[in-house]
Amino acid sequence: MNLPILSRRELLSQAGFGCGAIALGSLLNPETGNANSVVFDPSNPMRSRPSHFPGVRSVIWVVMNGGSSHIDTWDYKPELQKRDGQKLDGADAYTGFFKTSGKLMASPFRFKQHGQSGTWASEIFPHLSKHVDEMAFVHSCYSRSNNHSPALFEMNTGMNRMGFPCVGSWVTYGLGSENENLPAFVVMTDAQGRGLPKNKAQNWGSGFLPGVFQGTRVKEKGAPVENLLRLPHMTKERQRALLNAANKLNREHQKKFDSQADLDARIESLELAFRMQISAPDVMSVASESQQTQAMYGMEHPKAKHFGKQCLMARKLVESGVRFIQIYSGGIDNGNSWDGHHNIKENHGRFALEIDQGVAALITDLKRRGLLESTLIVCGGEFGRTSDSQGDGRGRDHNPNAFTWWFAGGGVKGGTHFGKTDEFGYKAIENRKHIHDLHATILHLCGMEHEDLTYRFNGRDFRLTDVEGKVIKEILI
Template sequence: MNKPDPTKLSLFGQHLLDRRKFLRDTASLVGSFSLLNLLQNDGLLASEIGLSSDKTPIRPVIDPNNPYASRPPHFDPAAKQLLIIFCAGAVSHVDTFDYKPELSKFHGMKPPGMPAVTFEGPSGNIHKPFWDFSPRGQSGKMVSDLLPNLGGMVDDFSFFHALHSETSAHPTAENFMSTGFTFEGFPSIGSWVSYALGTENQELPAFVAINDPRGMPRSAKNNWGNGFLPASFQGTNFSAASPIPNIATPDSISDAHNKATVDAIERLNAKHLEKNPGDSELAARIASYELAGKMQLSVPELTNIDGEPDYVLKEYGADSSNELKSGYAKNCILARRMIEKGVRCVQLFNGSDASGGNGVTNWDSHGNIHKTHGMQAEIMDQPTAALLKDLKRRGLLEDTLVVWCTEFGRMPFLQANGTGRDHNAEAFTSFMMGAGVKKGFSYGRSDEFGFKAIEGKTSVYDFNATILHLLGLDHERLSFYNNGLERRLTNVHGHVVKDVLA
């Protein structure tokens, strides 16, 4: 084969044959790799997802012997604790908080400019709200008669009326709301918060998930999982009806004997740690067992809801003959108790995937929405409103951010079966309340039918970025290095919705 003539090579080719230049560039490249490695080890490397030099990750300093210790936020926070009330199954915004008079005007007509086929098949005609709307509070906010108790509190809420999701399937949408990703394996927002801030109560978990009396939501443990964060920061799952199993000390073991056993285990663990310095997984495992030991004393007292005064049980609806409502009401009381005890993040679920949901065990009302949404509202409305009023009365909202949310909304028209509304990821409503947010305020707007967000369009990334901001955390700097990337709750997106900040 003929060899190329060096005299005929392009300038670029001649550059490649420059030996001195090659050695100089190689040395520079090796030095750059070394510098990048040093910066990464010191946590000073701007990530591969676009962090600028002034947005380098702020890594919490975590004591391996106590990963739950309280840690400072990035800046002064409005809120110190977080309560998320998650209504699984997708609450219909056009039948609850997003008033659309045009639905009554065009009732029974074919929807103009809307899809002929949606998530579960052909679309039907526009249907007016299944419940009447009326003005509530001093703000005159229009809320449907479906939620009279929450409707009476609108002067305390900051509504997000132009939320939109990237998916209209329940499992992926739940993942998206809770973790910022549609796929599994990413940390939940509660895990991010406990990773960043720890907790002020060392006898209870930093993050607790309280499941609906009917069971887990569609995406189950992904909603409170730790993903790639250390296992210490996953949510602990229990409820008023199902406290943590096997936590009580057997009657055959005396308090003195139990204490002596615990003391001996602590000494052995300390010696084991001394023999394995720097083993963070071992330290985290020991810390978890120590927390479990403390919970043997704290959890039974915490979950003893029957010890509440009768007027509190009645206010929440815990005395209701409706067992599902009573069970959820007791979970609401448990949530309030956890906030009182200083638990950093509480995630309270209303609705489950038991029997497939289908509007019977959650808000997924594809058929007979008047009956199924009515069932869910009867369970959720009074206990939730009582919880929020109780938090306010006790002064707990001064340090607590409350988030009421669902995974997406529902269509302004009926499905072809004529009795239910299909999934709508283009527009839905959620609200915040408490520390750091405006009262009696509405942000964003969907179109005249409630079909698409058109003003103040707010992504789930924006929503989560705002939550973190209120807790004193910069969503662009709260990250964790995993598989070559600085991962964060908001991925590479998100902006704080400053209009809702008080």
């Protein structure tokens, strides 16, 4: 069902500001002949925009930063377990970044079936495995880069080069924000001091989309968002008084320019900033949550506390209407993320412990609050890992030819398994799905046609999915 989209004229007449004369020239993409074109007004860039058809309100993406191993988590391979140490026929030693042995390495973890779907899950996810009937797995994912930096760009933007907008930017560009007191696109990174993911803030950049659509990183210490808290020497009352005076003067000035909507928007933006200081810190703190809730998110476990807190915050942000949230698990160095080059058992065991309880609690909590229907949870990283060991060790190298992502929440058919890898999980062989397809599916679940969400830059109407992408209908309700 296609909902009617505001025409430009309607938008202008509804734009408020008492004047209805937003400079037409500043509205982008009006003439693409595409009924789903985004009408973007720079003086109110975050205005909530209708989706093309009904979809979720928010997205939470848990990033398995560094590239988690599918065959040690959700893609159980009995043959691999049986043939540990044997030769992997057709192995390409340069599949990953370093060099692999060509010898199969069984998963060090035990697998068991769970739920009505009988989903095989690794023992490292004791909490998440209780939710398998709510999760839809795509086992046949592939990407085009075996190197973190380009692969992270590909995961985020569809392109393994720099300069393109990431999914969160496209979604907020397409839908705007539901809560002007909060950033629409929030990013959380490792709270244990292990650094930002590789590429750092470039991962959540808006590329050629206007800068306002880039992700806002919420910091662990001090003001969660840049400049959110008043400086120590300033009081609320004084700030209010000086803003009142500024408003009066700005309104006087405005009389001369009564058809300049951008000037009016600036006055509004100062007021909004003032209000944000009051409302945002509350949403970004979990202190007011009950001890029971905190415990459910694993906040009493010293190793899982930091991630649980971020998951809990994600729920609060979703409740408040934040559009897109990305939580990166792990930091920058290989050993400090899911990048288990040397010892999968130690590495994945450690990181699974950090996220398992928090992510599981997020599903439970959203569900009991009736928010899971309007929220999409995505979990996946930039690539998978090789079925053969790296060198002589017990680790695995990068594998762009096979990995698993899972989805849960609004519009997702829980308990589904889609696509297949070969008997060792070395390559996706059935219903192969590129990142573009995963992105198309995310946009679809957000209520947008990925082919219609475009932005013209240097002569071309760009899309998140470039010239590709097919929605994975099989995992949808």
